Amino acid sequence: MATSRGMDVSAYQGTQDWAGLKRDGLVFAFAKASEGTGSRDSRFDAHIAGIIKARLVPGAYHFAWPNQGAAGEAANYIAAVRPYAKAGSGFTHWLDLERYSDGRNYSGRTAAQIKAYAAAWIAAVQKAFPGQRVGIYTSASDLTAGHVPDGVPLWYPAYPWGAAAYSQAEAAAQPRPSGRAVL
Template sequence: MATCRGIDVSAYQGTQNWTALKADGLVFAFAKASEGQKGRDARFATHIKGIKAAGLVPGAYHFAWPNQDPKAEAANYIAAVKPYAGKGFTHWLDLERYSDGRNYRGKSAAQIKSWVQTWLSQVQSAFPGQRIGVYTSADDLKSGYVPAGTPLWYPAYPWGAAPYSKAEAASKPKPAGWSPMIWQFTSQPMDRSICYMSAADLRAWAGGTATKPTPAPSKPQYEPFPGASWFKEGRKSPIVAAMHDRLVAVGCDHYKSSRNKDVIGSGDKASYEAWQRKLGYSGTDAKWPPGPTSWAKLHVPNV
């Protein structure tokens, strides 16, 4: 599997020699821009200017306080990064609970998910065409805080300090059934990540000319079941394209009326109903939309 290397920095890190890091094989770098409704990272401007000047794939992140106003937090982030954002710039919501829970306190899972959706929507509106993702843990994914289909930057440190080569040789993590786009595999001596794309594919993705890396046919990547209400005609998402490809693979390919495989159309409905009949469902149980059981079975390779 093709991968490329990156790091992330904040005020805790001093000035970096970004040109030398790029020469050593670094491809992307993300810098903390803001936190909460008013916080700004003191070294953000220095870091992001250096990242961009070196020709790395740039990104910024905002540390979330889901018990504050999501629109105010989005506005804080937008103002911080606006002078530097442009084509090829990526945006990340750092969604992680403080050890004492102070930034999540008083909020339910449903409220946190709504908060995340609002923040993402506000930032996407401010930077149309630019890429936005979420950095979060397996626990937060299990809690359902992140909308299905959101690019995932996932932190998990199985070894402590480790070189890139160790992460590149390891199996790709699958937190709560998700397929991360980026894995932050260590924080020692600093935060290091690998992206599950080649350098060229990541640049294309960041530039808006590619959706996500195309999975190998024998090992497709899928997202957890997003809920029956998600499957509305006209919905466009890479999840739809993955569903389309898998239905073709199992022989339920009624796609004469589906022009775009990443948009839900009548062909998708007919194909999925054929899949549900294939599983033994009948009557209303075999009708669109998908259910969690048939979705899970569809996404098992070699069914």
């Protein structure tokens, strides 16, 4: 499987030199757009505008709160990204499905309910942005718990060495979480 260099950013990262990163081999960048039913990332507009201006493959992600409801969360995300997710732009959409360490975003939900939430969020975003990739960013624990619907694109983190150089990450074996290929 070929790799491509990319990164994700949120309000925790400051201004980026997107053109410089592209010259250094960056191909894609995803910016956090929203969380839950009403929260927006304060740096999303600046990050995504810079990503698009640098002509990187753009994408955005939504941090999931399965106990708040898929329809409201999808609406929050769709409203945040609609100005940027133009048809033919290669824009990709990701549901960041991971449990807070204290479990507050999964509280009161079963594995089946979380999986149904994820499927509903994906369907709503696919309907809003036909022809654009919609998938899930998640970890081994959510895959093992059965929270991820089958057949959706998977963005899977593997950080065995902390902040590794791209060359080190590209030389490593590609992960196959729960036997699934990652994109």
